[in-house]
Amino acid sequence: MEKNKIVLLFPDGVGIRNYLYSNVFSNLKKDTILFHNFDPETITAIKKNIPINEEFLIPSYRESVREKFLRELICLSRLYYNNSKVNNPTLLTNWNWKQKGFSKKIFYKVIELLSVFFKKYSSILKLEKMYQKAIRQNSFYNEVRNILKHAQIDHVFCSHQRALNAAPIFAAAIDLGIKTSTVIYSWDNLPKARLALRAENYLVWSDYMKNELKLYYPEIPTENIHITGTPQFEFYDEPKNIIDKEIFYQKYNLDLNKRIICFSGDDTKTSPDDPSYLKDIAEEIIKANLQNEYQILLRRCPVDFSGRFDKIVEQYKDLIKEAPPLWYFSKSKEWNTVYPTFDDVKLLVSTAFYSDIVINVGSTMAFDFEMFNKPCIFINYDQSNKNVKDWSVKTIYQFQHFRSMPNENSIIWLNSKDEIAQKVVLQINKNVDMIHWKEIILGDYKNASNNIRKIIN
Numbered sequence: 001m002e003k004n005k006i007v008l009l010f011p012d013g014v015g016i017r018n019y020l021y022s023n024v025f026s027n028l029k030k031d032t033i034l035f036h037n038f039d040p041e042t043i044t045a046i047k048k049n050i051p052i053n054e055e056f057l058i059p060s061y062r063e064s065v066r067e068k069f070l071r072e073l074i075c076l077s078r079l080y081y082n083n084s085k086v087n088n089p090t091l092l093t094n095w096n097w098k099q100k101g102f103s104k105k106i107f108y109k110v111i112e113l114l115s116v117f118f119k120k121y122s123s124i125l126k127l128e129k130m131y132q133k134a135i136r137q138n139s140f141y142n143e144v145r146n147i148l149k150h151a152q153i154d155h156v157f158c159s160h161q162r163a164l165n166a167a168p169i170f171a172a173a174i175d176l177g178i179k180t181s182t183v184i185y186s187w188d189n190l191p192k193a194r195l196a197l198r199a200e201n202y203l204v205w206s207d208y209m210k211n212e213l214k215l216y217y218p219e220i221p222t223e224n225i226h227i228t229g230t231p232q233f234e235f236y237d238e239p240k241n242i243i244d245k246e247i248f249y250q251k252y253n254l255d256l257n258k259r260i261i262c263f264s265g266d267d268t269k270t271s272p273d274d275p276s277y278l279k280d281i282a283e284e285i286i287k288a289n290l291q292n293e294y295q296i297l298l299r300r301c302p303v304d305f306s307g308r309f310d311k312i313v314e315q316y317k318d319l320i321k322e323a324p325p326l327w328y329f330s331k332s333k334e335w336n337t338v339y340p341t342f343d344d345v346k347l348l349v350s351t352a353f354y355s356d357i358v359i360n361v362g363s364t365m366a367f368d369f370e371m372f373n374k375p376c377i378f379i380n381y382d383q384s385n386k387n388v389k390d391w392s393v394k395t396i397y398q399f400q401h402f403r404s405m406p407n408e409n410s411i412i413w414l415n416s417k418d419e420i421a422q423k424v425v426l427q428i429n430k431n432v433d434m435i436h437w438k439e440i441i442l443g444d445y446k447n448a449s450n451n452i453r454k455i456i457n
């Protein structure tokens with residue numbers, strides 16, 4: 001019997017939006033099988049938008065101590081290696097140096113002590129071989145192998161390169177001679193040393209990302225790395241995704257006669273002082289008597305359930321309006337059980353279309369707004385009363401992915417609270433430096449779905 005089926009792995013909700021809601025799997029010459037741990041409500045919602053031929057539940061995966069030890073030792077060893085290649089100590093902030101609990105402290109302290117013996121890349125590759133052997137000794141590997149074998153699969157696709165259970169799934173597929181493809185989740189992921197799985201095809205956004213993959217993982221053959229773009233930005237080229245202006249403004253209680261400042265929140269760990277920054281913007285807009293010209297539209301991070309903005313929004317309810325992300329929430333509200341609706345795609349596109357400017361702490365939203373030539377402000381000052389003492393925006397902008405910026409003029413820097421009114425009223429259209437940065441990071445994003453489909457077919 002001819003195999004013509006592709007298994008789709010989506011470890012998180014963003015993967016569903018970027019790949020299932022885009023055109024990647026439309027007109028595909030294969031039957032699609034969803035391999036998942038979603039709840040029934042989520043499956044029903046997905047099937048409303050995307051034709052799924054079959055679905056299988058992923059068996060329960062329990063990582064062995066040996067697997068976890070090797071995986072974490074590889075991560076820290078690679079972080080040291082990556083730092084030696086690019087001379088950027090902030091890479092080591094991707095390692096949690098302050099573990100809680102006695103057993104965890106001992107476990108990770110042993111890893112930290114051992115990592116000094118694995119500075120040579122040949123030693124890291126030996127660890128990788130040991131890890132690949134370890135995941136094949138887990139009973140989960142045999143369960144998955146049997147499922148893939150009996151389902152007559154010819155391709156496995158994963159939307160996130162660091163999902164733990166994807167590593168043994170991909171190992172089983174490779175051992176069965178099944179083709180495997182994974183995408184690199186985001187523009188900041190590769191330096192973080194969390195490429196958990198091994199695949200035949202690695203789909204990257206751009207030349208920049210391809211060069212990063214070759215730098216940090218030189219053992220991966222160049223011919224296995226494919227520049228495809230990422231489909232999440234294709235949505236901005238489709239007029240159907242822009243909500244009618246009157247409907248959009250009415251639904252989110254916006255004033256048709258005022259400009260919109262979008263404040264996009266990060267998750268609580270990435271930017272713990274976001275509520276204070278939002279308050280600063282509101283205060284300075286009122287202080288400059290700009291509240292009759294501008295309104296603030298808050299889009300919080302979809303996985304931020306903290307309610308940390310509530311007091312600020314209530315305090316400035318005439319100025320700050322909310323456009324909550326339209327995502328499905330399971331009862332657990334874990335980050336990997338939260339999924340976007342297709343309507344959220346339209347909400348995000350419309351927010352960028354109708355807003356005049358976006359303000360955040362180093363967010364990818366800069367590229368979303370650039371799709372409509374809208375400027376981005378990066379907040380570049382710390383709060384005097386910081387929520388997290390060892391957190392600083394100064395560290396954020398030292399991260400490796402910001403080195404891709406052609407120059408500092410690509411965005412607008414907000415260096416103090418006093419600059420807010422002045423910087424907000426700046427109208428920068430067709431910022432050449434930002435356009436260049438977008439090209440560096442996103443590559444051929446307009447044809448991403450077609451490019452990915454060609455690899456799969």
